[in-house]
Amino acid sequence: MSLTDRLYAVVSEEGSTRPAALLRIGLALVVWSRFAFDFAAFHRDHPWTWSALGASVLVASTLMLVGWRSRLTTLWTGLSIAAIVLYLGVGQRQYALLHHHVSLLMIAVLLLALTPCGGSLSLDRWRAVQRARAAGRPPPPERGPQWGVRLIALQMSAVYLWGAIDKTTVAWLSGDRLQAILMAQYTGSDWPTLPGFAALCTAGAVATVVLEYFLAVALWRARWLPWLIPTVVVFHGVLYFFLPVATFSATMYALLAAFLPADATHRGIDALLGHGPLDAAAPTPQDADA
Amino acid sequence: MSTPTPTPARLRVRAVAFAVLATVILVGPVYGHFLATGSHRYLGWKMFSRKATDFCAVDYWTPTADGGRQPLDRFESLGYPRDRAPADLWKVRDLRAAKVIGAKMCRRLGGDVDVRADVRCATADGWVDAAAGEATLCR
Numbered sequence: 109m110s111l112t113d114r115l116y117a118v119v120s121e122e123g124s125t126r127p128a129a130l131l132r133i134g135l136a137l138v139v140w141s142r143f144a145f146d147f148a149a150f151h152r153d154h155p156w157t158w159s160a161l162g163a164s165v166l167v168a169s170t171l172m173l174v175g176w177r178s179r180l181t182t183l184w185t186g187l188s189i190a191a192i193v194l195y196l197g198v199g200q201r202q203y204a205l206l207h208h209h210v211s212l213l214m215i216a217v218l219l220l221a222l223t224p225c226g227g228s229l230s231l232d233r234w235r236a237v238q239r240a241r242a243a244g245r246p247p248p249p250e251r252g253p254q255w256g257v258r259l260i261a262l263q264m265s266a267v268y269l270w271g272a273i274d275k276t277t278v279a280w281l282s283g284d285r286l287q288a289i290l291m292a293q294y295t296g297s298d299w300p301t302l303p304g305f306a307a308l309c310t311a312g313a314v315a316t317v318v319l320e321y322f323l324a325v326a327l328w329r330a331r332w333l334p335w336l337i338p339t340v341v342v343f344h345g346v347l348y349f350f351l352p353v354a355t356f357s358a359t360m361y362a363l364l365a366a367f368l369p370a371d372a373t374h375r376g377i378d379a380l381l382g383h384g385p386l387d388a389a390a391p392t393p394q395d396a397d398a
Numbered sequence: 399m400s401t402p403t404p405t406p407a408r409l410r411v412r413a414v415a416f417a418v419l420a421t422v423i424l425v426g427p428v429y430g431h432f433l434a435t436g437s438h439r440y441l442g443w444k445m446f447s448r449k450a451t452d453f454c455a456v457d458y459w460t461p462t463a464d465g466g467r468q469p470l471d472r473f474e475s476l477g478y479p480r481d482r483a484p485a486d487l488w489k490v491r492d493l494r495a496a497k498v499i500g501a502k503m504c505r506r507l508g509g510d511v512d513v514r515a516d517v518r519c520a521t522a523d524g525w526v527d528a529a530a531g532e533a534t535l536c537r
Contacts, residue, residue: 112413119412120404208445219419253404255416263423270427270443277523284524285446292450292520296489297496299455356445 119255123370125227126250126377128257129175132182132225134362135217136173139165139185142213142355143192146204161196164188172217175230179221186218209356212267216363219260224252254370261366265324272320281317283310293351319343330369330391337364447522453489454519454528456496458503460512467531470513475503493517493528500535512536 109117147154147162165188171181193214197205226232228250237247279285286309291300302308323340326332341361348357365373372391378384404412430442440448458470473480476499478487490496496517503513514531 115413115417116409119409119416208443215423222415253412255412259416259419259423262420266423266427267443269424270431271445274431274442274444274447279522279524280446282524284520285450285522288450288453288520288525289446291455292453292489297454297456299457353445 118258119253121254121258122251123254124250124374125224125252125370126229126374127365127368127370128220128223128225128252129228129230129233130365130368130373131216131220131223131257131260131362132172132175132178133229134365135213135220135359136169136185138213138355138358138362139169139172139189139217141358142210143169143189157195161188161192165192175226175232178226178230178232179224182217182225183221186214186221189214189217207354209354209359212263213355213359215263216260216359219256219263222256222259223254224256227252250374257366257370260363261327264360264363264366265327267360268320268324272317272324275313275317275320280313281310283307283313286310286313286316289351327364327367330367330372333367333369333391340364450520451522452520453491454493454496454517455525456490456499456518457516458500459514459516459531461514470503470507472499472503475506477506490517492519496529497535501537504534504536 143162143165147158147166149159149162151158165185168181168184168188172178172185189210192205193210196202197210233250240247275281275285283306287306290309291297294300299305319339323336326336327340329336344357344360347353369391375384379387427442430438430440430444434441456472458472458475459467460470462468472487473483476483476487478484480488486495487499490499496515500513500515504511507513512534513536514534515529516531517527517529518525519528
């Protein structure tokens, strides 16, 4: 199969809209978690532009969460975050808004607007079912194009890949950087008294790089997901607990939904609701790798 | 909800959009990681490259008569409980700050005390030795 044929196969692929819906719900909640406090109305020292951008992102993400005009409100949310990054981050030099976790959230939400993210678990879906019932037709199938979801998965892979490339240095692999990162949080200018601290940091640094290179590729294998997802959850959970990574871990958790085999996820949710066998969520040979 | 079967024209648009966006996602970070200068060096996915590059690890000590070293606790020497010490004493920002703290320790300890410091500063390239107790800080 040529590259062009593969490209057309990807953009022609259809599947359940439930993974995109899970992404929509997860990312909308992360948007609230990241921006709700910073842009709340009680900050009296903020100029009106903060309030306007805050209102925009919070209203848009609320509509995105409930799935009303989902693609449009998801695009609105993404553009609001882009305005925050460009106007307040770059223009007003609010460096906290230029962190990688904000950029990743912005990119993921903008890419989500390319997906049928309102096709399931949304007000859009509710209205579609109501319209079908009123017309005496069966509910429309929850299916849509998957290429936007593939781009979100690719973005998550790229974060792991480039994160690993950035750490493939003597400074990181020797453990020096990890020592400094941990000391900056826990012991300040004092060398830790934990026995073997330096060796543990070297081992942790090497393991992190190996894991990131591995995840960048391995997450695309659907049948490995049952053990890769817990690995990702533990990895980012450890980062979240020990280091100030803000909403980065939560965003990566949400983005995992982009790797879920769409139709197996659909069957799995059906099974959870009592509409199918519990082993239905296991990927079948028909469930292609992401 | 389902979408109607895409027309060939729509598929072409999707294919171009996918190819462009996928290329930007995968190859775009090359700029920040390898080509950029100035503040653009931080573009790309460099989550930990700027973290913890604003302080030094410092060991204060005083020489002993037998040529050894007696460690000095900067918190104890300056009369602060460790958990309530000023932030710039807990995390010493640079060599200059380490020398200022050493000089304060000299004044507090009094007499002919000789306070020296090993200072290693955290940088993006790892630890860099800034001082190895070559000279007394009590002047």
